[in-house]
Amino acid sequence: MKSTEAAISVTTLARRLGDPLMGASCLAALLLGVGSLLFMPLYVLVEAYPVLGNEGGVTGFLFTRPWRPLAAPPEFGILHSWVSTLMITAICLALALPLGYGIGLFVSEIAPRFVQAILQSSLQILAGIPSVVYGFFGYVTLLPLFESHLDMPAGESILAAAIILSIMVLPFVASTSAEAFRAVPAETKEAAFAQGVTRWHVIRRVVIPRAAPGMFAGAVLGFARAIGETLAVLMLAGNSLAVPTGVLDRGQPLTALIATELGEAGVGSRKFHALFAAGLILVVITVIINAGIWALKVKWVRPSE
Amino acid sequence: MNRSAVVADRVFTLSAWIFGGLGLALPFSIVGFILVNGAHVISWQFLTEDPAGFPLGMAGGILPAIKGSLALVGIGVVIALPTAVGGAIYLTEYGKNVFVLRSVRFITECLAANPAIIYGLCGYSLLVVFMALKISLLAGAITLGLMMFPIILIGSQEAIQAVESEYREAALSLGVTKAYVVRWIILRKALPGILAATVLATGHALGSAAPILFTASTVFSHGGMSLDAPVMTLPTHLYYLVNQALSFDHAYGTALVLVVLLFMINFLAWTLKRYVGR
Amino acid sequence: MSAADEKTSRRSGRGIVCSDDLPLRAELADPYGRLPPLRSTEAVLEVRGVHAVYGDKEVLHNIFCHFPEKRVTAIMGPSGCGKSTLVKILNRTLELTPGAKVIAGTVLYHERDIYDRQSLPMDIRKRIGIIHQRPVPFPMPILDNVLFGANFHGLLNGMSPREYAEFYLDKVGLLEEIKDRLGDPASKLSGGQQQRLCLARTLANQPEVILMDEPCSAIDPVSTQRIEALISELKKEYAIIVVTHNMNQARRISDQAVFIFGGRIIEAGDTAQLFKEPKTELAQSFVSGLIG
Numbered sequence: 001m002k003s004t005e006a007a008i009s010v011t012t013l014a015r016r017l018g019d020p021l022m023g024a025s026c027l028a029a030l031l032l033g034v035g036s037l038l039f040m041p042l043y044v045l046v047e048a049y050p051v052l053g054n055e056g057g058v059t060g061f062l063f064t065r066p067w068r069p070l071a072a073p074p075e076f077g078i079l080h081s082w083v084s085t086l087m088i089t090a091i092c093l094a095l096a097l098p099l100g101y102g103i104g105l106f107v108s109e110i111a112p113r114f115v116q117a118i119l120q121s122s123l124q125i126l127a128g129i130p131s132v133v134y135g136f137f138g139y140v141t142l143l144p145l146f147e148s149h150l151d152m153p154a155g156e157s158i159l160a161a162a163i164i165l166s167i168m169v170l171p172f173v174a175s176t177s178a179e180a181f182r183a184v185p186a187e188t189k190e191a192a193f194a195q196g197v198t199r200w201h202v203i204r205r206v207v208i209p210r211a212a213p214g215m216f217a218g219a220v221l222g223f224a225r226a227i228g229e230t231l232a233v234l235m236l237a238g239n240s241l242a243v244p245t246g247v248l249d250r251g252q253p254l255t256a257l258i259a260t261e262l263g264e265a266g267v268g269s270r271k272f273h274a275l276f277a278a279g280l281i282l283v284v285i286t287v288i289i290n291a292g293i294w295a296l297k298v299k300w301v302r303p304s305e
Numbered sequence: 306m307n308r309s310a311v312v313a314d315r316v317f318t319l320s321a322w323i324f325g326g327l328g329l330a331l332p333f334s335i336v337g338f339i340l341v342n343g344a345h346v347i348s349w350q351f352l353t354e355d356p357a358g359f360p361l362g363m364a365g366g367i368l369p370a371i372k373g374s375l376a377l378v379g380i381g382v383v384i385a386l387p388t389a390v391g392g393a394i395y396l397t398e399y400g401k402n403v404f405v406l407r408s409v410r411f412i413t414e415c416l417a418a419n420p421a422i423i424y425g426l427c428g429y430s431l432l433v434v435f436m437a438l439k440i441s442l443l444a445g446a447i448t449l450g451l452m453m454f455p456i457i458l459i460g461s462q463e464a465i466q467a468v469e470s471e472y473r474e475a476a477l478s479l480g481v482t483k484a485y486v487v488r489w490i491i492l493r494k495a496l497p498g499i500l501a502a503t504v505l506a507t508g509h510a511l512g513s514a515a516p517i518l519f520t521a522s523t524v525f526s527h528g529g530m531s532l533d534a535p536v537m538t539l540p541t542h543l544y545y546l547v548n549q550a551l552s553f554d555h556a557y558g559t560a561l562v563l564v565v566l567l568f569m570i571n572f573l574a575w576t577l578k579r580y581v582g583r
Numbered sequence: 584m585s586a587a588d589e590k591t592s593r594r595s596g597r598g599i600v601c602s603d604d605l606p607l608r609a610e611l612a613d614p615y616g617r618l619p620p621l622r623s624t625e626a627v628l629e630v631r632g633v634h635a636v637y638g639d640k641e642v643l644h645n646i647f648c649h650f651p652e653k654r655v656t657a658i659m660g661p662s663g664c665g666k667s668t669l670v671k672i673l674n675r676t677l678e679l680t681p682g683a684k685v686i687a688g689t690v691l692y693h694e695r696d697i698y699d700r701q702s703l704p705m706d707i708r709k710r711i712g713i714i715h716q717r718p719v720p721f722p723m724p725i726l727d728n729v730l731f732g733a734n735f736h737g738l739l740n741g742m743s744p745r746e747y748a749e750f751y752l753d754k755v756g757l758l759e760e761i762k763d764r765l766g767d768p769a770s771k772l773s774g775g776q777q778q779r780l781c782l783a784r785t786l787a788n789q790p791e792v793i794l795m796d797e798p799c800s801a802i803d804p805v806s807t808q809r810i811e812a813l814i815s816e817l818k819k820e821y822a823i824i825v826v827t828h829n830m831n832q833a834r835r836i837s838d839q840a841v842f843i844f845g846g847r848i849i850e851a852g853d854t855a856q857l858f859k860e861p862k863t864e865l866a867q868s869f870v871s872g873l874i875g
Contacts, residue, residue, distance in 0.1 A: 026399060122329050
């Protein structure tokens with residue numbers, strides 16, 4: 001008995017080492033991956049910092065200075081850029097939210113089973129189309145339309161970018177809000193229906209108020225997605241350095257600014273730091289939004305349990 | 306029930322159906338539009354030749370772009386998949402501290418949503434310049450790998466966590482190590498979920514131009530690919546064609562190839578799920 | 584007969600200790616605390632003063648008992664009284680459930696404390712196998728299922744995997760039924776077949792003791808019969824401990840029985856004796872079907 005026991009222990013020794021080995025290598029993988037992820041925004045902050053400390057500082061960067069890399073001395077202000085971002089995003093949400101909520105309501109409350117499934121697949125397809133393809137689509141459909149009907153020499157504009165962006169954001173708003181609508185307990189709806197009112201009444205008075213936090217989350221997520229989009233707006237917004245004033249003006253949102261100017265930014269130059277500062281704004285907004293959604297999820301899921 | 310309420314309800318129902326119809330029509334019209342305009346461009350030459358013509362891209366084919374895209378994403382997956390699955394295994398099987406686990410999850414979810422251009426920005430600065438990888442396949446693949454990592458991590462973690470505890474208990478009761486259980490049982494059961502997350506990440510990476518504009522892509526390349534040389538990719542090629550207004554025919558063709566490739570990947574995922582997840 | 588003699592006769596050779604405040608073995612210890620060596624018909628597993636908890640709720644209080652070799656011992660009692668917990672502490676599988684653990688006392692296996700620092704749970708679980716209430720077939724072919732533990736512990740010793748697996752499948756009477764289907768996924772088997780597969784898997788690990796946690800409660804009556812027949816066969820080679828809430832089953836299959844209620848051992852001893860003349864009121868109620 002003893003010798004076979006010893007034999008068994010020896011042969012399985014290698015197998016027993018498996019645990020510490022796996023634990024260690026998996027930990028290493030985790031640290032590598034999450035560490036790199038964490039490193040990114042910190043790095044952006046570090047590279048953006050010189051701009052924030054410079055002449056005029058943050059206010060100058062954001063509000064007063066124009067973007068003139070070729071001037072002497074070169075100036076790097078991003079007023080035109082974040083205004084473009086805001087305008088595009090605002091119009092985009094103005095289009096995407098009603099449409100998205102409408103589709104969300106349709107999917108969760110009205111559509112029969114098989115239509116639900118088809119619609120969900122279509123939304124997934126919409127979400128899966130790459131940004132550059134959307135940009136291309138807008139380029140060959142919207143821009144000529146604008147040029148002929150709105151009497152513009154070139155169709156690139158805030159509005160064009162916003163319209164295409166709203167299609168891109170639509171599936172996220174629709175599925176998030178559909179989830180929120182579905183989460184309204186059936187008993188609550190049944191109780192309301194039992195009062196003998198119309199479906200719209202129940203939806204308006206019961207479902208929407210209950211789903212409001214989820215709808216808000218959908219809007220906020222749509223916002224985050226919209227400000228982070230690059231290629232579509234790059235191809236459709238026009239890349240002008242002037243501050244846009246109307247929807248048919250050309251603009252250059254933050255993402256497009258980075259994409260356009262990075263190629264000519266020498267590493268370590270002031271333009272380089274300025275682009276990182278623009279990036280920092282995007283990172284900060286995205287992280288805050290996602291952290292907020294996380295907190296909402298945590299707070300919201302628990303009380304209902 | 307009063308009249309106006311009934312009317313309001315009817316209006317709502319009608320609008321809802323219209324919205325639903327729009328939701329259905331949009332993707333099909335977009336894809337259909339590309340299909341209709343791009344179908345005639347697709348030919349054997351288009352898919353297997355290098356760009357030609359003057360300026361480049363007006364004629365010939367897009368083979369290097371197809372190869373470049375596949376190579377970038379392929380290497381990116383090779384980097385991201387083991388790292389993410391390993392991390393997911395640690396989080397569910399070996400991680401002890403609840404606080405650490407939750408904060409890792411929090412960090413990952415927050416940073417997963419970073420705009421793609423930021424990945425490109427950091428990739429350019431750190432990989433291309435600082436680590437002197439130059440604009441290359443390797444730099445782009447690492448950037449894409451990092452972008453794919455959180456998606457695969459979160460999906461894998463959920464898949465592994467979903468494996469019922471009875472399996473773990475029954476297996477460990479036989480006196481084997483946790484690593485043995487992970488290797489032979491947990492990973493097997495979690496495989497469909499892991500694959501689904503990987504495919505999601507791959508599709509996302511295949512179509513993104515922003516991270517690789519400055520880390521890997523070039524307007525033209527031909528012949529073989531190597532890790533330290535830039536590559537053509539489908540999304541960037543599409544962008545260049547449009548930006549330089551080179552050839553709209555080819556642009557449609559490129560867009561169509563890209564969309565078809567994405568469909569194929571998703572279809573692959575769907576069949577894999579059904580085959581593996583029995 | 585004096586009280587001391589009565590106690591002695593109750594605990595000689597064949598039996599199990601009776602109540603929870605009579606630590607049997609300790610009283611036989613010599614002044615230096617050494618215990619006499621076990622004889623083969625004596626206990627292979629001994630529980631001493633175990634308290635077990637789930638989180639902050641204590642579910643086993645001061646358990647003393649032991650289990651003999653080459654016999655079937657039934658652990659019985661109504662639902663929720665700690666039977667499963669008791670059987671799981673015997674091979675350290677209780678600690679696989681988060682929050683559950685043994686906070687006091689110990690279990691001796693062949694005189695060795697399985698809860699001390701030197702003991703490896705892995706070794707103990709190999710030598711004391713367990714099958715659970717719900718059969719858990721692994722997501723792999725039947726053959727691989729049977730060999731799962733055996734491969735890890737290197738027990739094949741040159742035998743072909745197929746031969747080794749077929750031997751144990753035969754032992755549980757499954758080989759006839761699935762001889763040509765060994766490559767099929769185990770999930771395709773019926774509930775009763777899966778449970779026998781789990782038994783084969785445990786046997787393939789070459790344990791010395793087999794624990795069974797309500798092995799028949801989730802399967803059909805025909806399979807139950809077959810498993811009970813198997814238990815009678817297997818007890819010739821292994822010590823078997825079966826948890827059951829069905830007293831008829833306990834009566835049918837076991838030689839000794841332990842009756843547990845509310846996390847305490849109420850009565851223990853020869854099965855026939857316990858059913859005929861239970862010494863405590865609670866046991867009396869249980870065997871007459873009033874509780875459980």
